[in-house]
Amino acid sequence: MTNEMMTLLHGEENPAENQGAIVPPIFQNTLFAFENWEAIDKAYEDPTNHCIYTRGKNPSCDIVEKKLAALAHGEKAKLFASGMAAISAALLHFAKPKGHVIAVQNIYGPARNFIDHYLVEKMEMTVTYVTGKDVADFESAIQEDTCLIYLESPSSVVFHLQDLEGVSKIAKRNQIKTIIDNTWATPIFQKDLDFGIDLEVHSCTKYIGGHSDVVAGVVIGSEKDIDQIFHHEHALLGGEMAPFESWLLLRSLRTLHLRLEKHQKNAWLVANFLENHSEVEKVYYPGLTSFEQRSLAEKQMTGFTGLMSFELKTNDIEKIKGFVNHLKIFQIGVSWGGFESLVYVPAISYLKEMTEESFEKTGLSLGNIRISVGLEDAADVIEDLEQALGSICL
Ligand SMILES: Cc1ncc(COP(=O)(O)O)c(C=O)c1O
Incomplete structure (x- = not known):
């Protein structure tokens, strides 16, 4: 059995911790109680790694986040209530007021609307759309204030690819952050982070969920980026994933x-x-x-x-x-x-x-x-x- 198959079927699961239950229970609770002042005080020192309140961290989400991070070769992952919640969180994480974004023309429509109507109108950013089939499209669109390149490969509707290694090399040379929507290929068929992309986002509503019964999203990347997203875009905008939905994703990952x-x-x-x-x-x-x-x-x-x-x-x-x-x-x-x-x-x-x-x-x-x-x-x-x-x- 490959490591990937092990991750999908058994990774991060330990039936012995749950009276032998072959499927982990759903942690359908909003908060976690502590034995004393010292215990909650300690948890507050490192909230990304302690369960305090389900809007932040919940064991049912944890298992899925760890599996998805492993599949994508990322250090950490954060689940969101939808693909769009994950996309907007990732974009806001790297966005800079009045900065410049380069995005692929044929990205998912609402992602483009978020850039046009939120980043551009509210944060006074500027955007250049490129077809993205050629690495040179990105290179020639770079400006002094470019802070972010947003990819979707294959892109929506026309299924154009971007050269992930080529784009990420150019981006790194120019200190520009990169995000990719990898919903189409899934973390099984395309490992964006291995090519140097900073953040990978998915609508888990599609293949990862696979049963047309759960709306969900995920952002995967380095521990540093995901921890920052945990504190800011995830906790403050509040688009957290519900434990039951996470448990459905756990079921989906097995197949x-x-x-x-x-x-x-x-x-x-x-x-x-x-x-x-x-x-x-x-x-x-x-x-x-x-x-x-x-x-x-x-x-x-x-x-x-x-x-x-x-x-x-x-x-x-x-x-x-x-x-x-x-x-x-x-x-x-x-x-x-x-x-x-x-x-x-x-x-x-x-x-x-x-x-x-x-x-x-x-x-x-x-x-x-x-x-x-x-x-x-x-x-x-x-x-x-x-x-x-x-x-x-x-
Ligand atoms: C490529 C792509 N990315 C993101 C999304 C958004 O995902 P969600 O509907 O889970 O918010 C979609 C939805 O159709 C999509 O097609």
Whole structure:
């Protein structure tokens, strides 16, 4: 059994401490009582390592934090109530009033909104968005006051990669901190911290949770950064993770390896099927042999998960609607990374917020379809796509 498998199944757990219970109990309590003045006084001297109040530290969260830190090769991790709570905490940790941020263009929408409407409007920071496919994009965007580079690799929607080693070298040379959203690849398939990235964030709502029943986030990094986040962004903004949710994540971690293997296998078959289908213009999936950044993918990733998008040849909205409505196994919904196959069409929300013209400027077409390939049998999933694609030419 690999060390990673041991971490997922047994790491940080000791049944003997809990009367042999094979699954640790949930510490469903808000506070921890102390025997005397001296005991609570001692705990206050080092609150990051003592359970005092659940908004700070709770054993049910502790186990998961230690497992996630080990998986990501980080020193410490801190769980948050959502991926966005983790992302905003990480950004605020390195943000400097009136400083400059470089961020990748196609990051998760609300992360971009946080930068634009919080860091820029409230902290008077400036931001430069780069496509990020080339290390030179970052180098040429650096200013004297650049304090932070924010990455997401693969990025949302178009799945562009950033060269993690290259970007972190440039950042270190210029005393700039780096954060990456690694939700897509998970700490199993991409070890950002090994490439020199300072902080790694995840929406644990996706593959780490995997059962579509828990919203959660995590920040992983050095002990120094995570302890500072513990005292500031975590404790003061109060986006702590509930013990029950942490316990659900503990359950999820036990099968993360197995689930990822199946997502990867299914997604590879689906992506190849779509790439060869006459109604499909292009498939965006880093696991494809034809993926344009294939050598970078092989350098910094050890596997590929199940989220991809593809462009239909048609731009006829009625035909696109027909395709989506014909799907039977794929359920229509936001989010991804769970056991179930999902379909989402960016045009559904974009057409409410923008004109068709401004939508085109996003680089997406109306027929851009995002699918999260779940754990069903690949043959069934492909059959479902085939019959729905067949509806387009009716
Ligand atoms: C890439 C990415 N990062 C972060 C998030 C935010 O996570 P959460 O919904 O847990 O706040 C999402 C949610 O869809 C996402 O797709």
